[in-house]
Amino acid sequence: MIGYLTAVFAILRKDLAVEWRSRQLLAGMLIFTLLVILIFNFALELDARVRSEVSAGVLWATFAFAGTLGLNRSMAFEKDGHALDGLLLAPVDRSAIYLGKALANLLFILAVALFILPIYSILYNVNLLNLGFLLVVLLGSWGYVSIGTLLATMSVQARSRELLLPVLLFPVLIPVLIAAVRASSFFLQGLDSSYIWPSLNLLIAYGIIMPTLATLFFDYIVEE
């Protein structure tokens, strides 16, 4: 167990170190999120009346799009440098590789959220500093990366991989996105708590089922 966790954190540390040295991925994701919000601003005419209702949707759509950039890259550089082959040679359970990668992706997406939420708050004068909402961001992001990391490992081994990932990911992700948007808008608009639970339950269930399935399947995906 200790050895397993050591392996997970070794992968996580490696990914963070790679990112710390290049800072390519986070920089790209951050600029991209700003651009997406800019586009939403004009597409939806985010005036004061509309934005209180659509903030949750805009933010989650932004996370979902930015997340695919991160997922694509996190596996692509392993594949391109043949680093994945090296990782697979390591005498650890392969699901440790998956978990380490998923945690790294979670940190990247949370970093994007930490960056964009204050900016969004300032730009649109919406208070996003809400404990419930931040919890939803955490749960939703975990659901997102838990399945996203698995599918990215799959799509990176196929042709037209950058195109394939969102096509594979979004249909399976829709339950998470719907639940996350609902739960977020309930917290942001301060509605009755009885509406929140179905969405939160779905997020929690998804956050348990998907990583479990993914740890089972990961071995089959990297098998040569």
Add this chain to the structure above:
Amino acid sequence: MALRSASKTPRLLQVLNFLSLALLLAATWMVFFYAPREAVMGEVQRVFYFHVAAGWIGMVAFIAAAVAGVLYLIRPNKKWDIFSVAAVELGLVYSFVNIAAGSIWARPIWNTWWTWDPRLVTASVMELTFLAYLMLRQAIEDPERRARFGAIYAILGSLTVPLTYMSIRIWRTIHPVVIGSGDPGAKGTFAMTQPMLVTLMVSLLTFTVFGITLLWHRVRLGWQADKVEELHIKVMGM
């Protein structure tokens, strides 16, 4: 094995071909002439029989594809992969018939072709998931890896099936639940009479038999495609 393609069509499959045709004709006749006209909705309610039958068998096909996926992962054998693709394609066609028929019914009853109701959303997500499955397969050249990835994605995708089935039973919806009790806000619910129930059952039987027939043909085609691919690899490899 029986499902493997031979040069000649198996006897049982020939029987199924004719049985499917006969059942399709009979079911169509029953839908139009045997089943009574529904008092409130009128003639358009007749869409219901094929709509439900196609939806049901579509979901069964997706589940079958996922089961074949599990079997493949346990013991890799080409036959499960070939069966899995065939079942997914069948499910896609049936689910599309289901959605299209529902849309035709919804136009006069809900006064719109489409609405973002939980049932309609989950059904279209299910359809999109398995379209993505086909895209995934197309993007992988190595047959063995394609089968492995396909199996995993079919299993993940099959999670959308219970979600679709349950959607009208757990969320607030305007989609009617004819069998069992549904949301009181549903529009277009009706009570089935005996001839309606019989017609529905015959439609279900028809779509099941027709589905099995199509599946079998598709599996045979799958074996032939596999053979072509093997020959292709052999030629290219030289």
